[in-house]
Amino acid sequence: MQSKPVALKILDIISILVLGIAAYLALVIAPTELVMGDVQRVFYFHVGTAWTALLGFIFSAVLSVIYLVTKDLKWDRIQVAAIEVSLVFFLITIVLGSIWARPAWNTWWTWDPRLTTAAITELIYVAYFMLRQGIDDPDRRARFGAVYALLGGISAPITFFAIRLFRTIHPVVIGGSNMEAEGSFSMTPDMLSVFFFALFAFTIIFIDLFWNRIRLGNLQEQVEQLKLKVVG
Amino acid sequence: MFFQEPTPDTSGYMIAGYVVAFVVMAVYVASLYLRNRNLNRDLAMLEEMDKSVIKVEPEQLKKKPVKSVTKPRRKNSLNGK
């Protein structure tokens, strides 16, 4: 296997740096929110991971189409990488959301539609891996994975909009008429800049992990091919 | 404004949140690293086997521990279908 390209090595370092800076900004520089205190700071990481994960899921639906059209297994490997990293990020989103919820709404979890949708979306992509787990033929595995990721990618926003139509106690921080939702707060300019930096940071980290994961997939493929040749 | 409660101390939750975020990411990076290392080992082993396939030495094959994660399910003769 070729050694890591220099660009990736640099990206690794940048990712760590950027993560550190984002954490510092969020923990130290950002002002303390008045009503709920320090716990609000998790919001920067919560939204950072949420945004990138959701974009990752949408991207994976696009990858489905590309694979189904080109039938090139390379796209399947890229899709697996996208979904895996998004899954990890979204897990962070959900857990952080729960931790934020506890002091803000006095409960670890609520079956509020948006949280429920998040859980459902996460389960869709866990199911994706369970589906792949049960198939040995790489072509069929790729095909089925693509179809399911496509279905999941379509149903997730539908679920989200279904939810938006029904009442929610989830704070609508960015655009939304229900500012009475508990836990809402308006962001000061300082908060906004930290917020945007966190978004940027997580995008970088996502791309870094994503690229690394793709290389892992390629290595896996190489090993499989060699195994077939030597042992099979 | 004079009757506003003081800002509650929720820093415990904040710390919990950040710890979770970092731990999950660290675990994932570790898993990437470990999988990478295992695959590289498998690759090295397979490449050696590939080279020595002409002069097969049974002792050499027996010595190598088979630690690969993937199961050899590719053989069509073993699978039912």
Added chain:
Amino acid sequence: MPLAAQAPPTPSFLQAILAIVWKDLRAEFRSFELVSSMLVFSLLVILIFNFALELDIKTRQTVTAGVLWSTFAFAGTLGLNRSMSIEKDRGCLDGLLLAPVDRSAIYFGKFISNLAFMLLVEAFVLPIYSLLYNTNLFQPGLLVVILLGSIGYTAVGTLLAAMSVQTRTRDVLLPILLFPVAFSVLLAAVKASGGFLSNSELTEILLPINLLIAYDVIFIAVAFMVFDIVVEE
């Protein structure tokens, strides 16, 4: 004139669909194995809910929609699994694939027959539930919602069942695949059903109903386009 004139005429799309539906219905009427197991299962689920939820009169009103749809979802999974397994085990699926019909006709045929079975079971469950709990479930609005919800559920379910039956984990996998994707159908169906049962304003109920219709249209379209890929060898 070429010898091709001797080949039997290729069935039209509609003919193919009807043939598949008729085949499934006839097979079912002979043995009733599918519908009977779905029905018995539904009744057992309702019984379990009775113990689990203590359905006194007050709770019943708020919970009926949920109980009904949970029951339908579980029974539906049973039916979908069985229907596809039968197809695969008896080699019917391969036979159908060899036939000179458009693959999507196979999808629609299976979709309609699965839907028919689900509706049949629901038709039995509704009166039984009404009797057991003294609620009148035969409101036209509710029936429409049940139809729309079943359509959406079966549309996705048929496609996913076709996939899951080809994996190692088979039956177990279908609910894992289906429930997250069908979640919005079930959500909208429960909201709409609940609305009708509690005699809410029609304007409130229209929202989830519109969602149901949108979902049905989108997913039938997607499933029909993608079914080909799922059954090809």
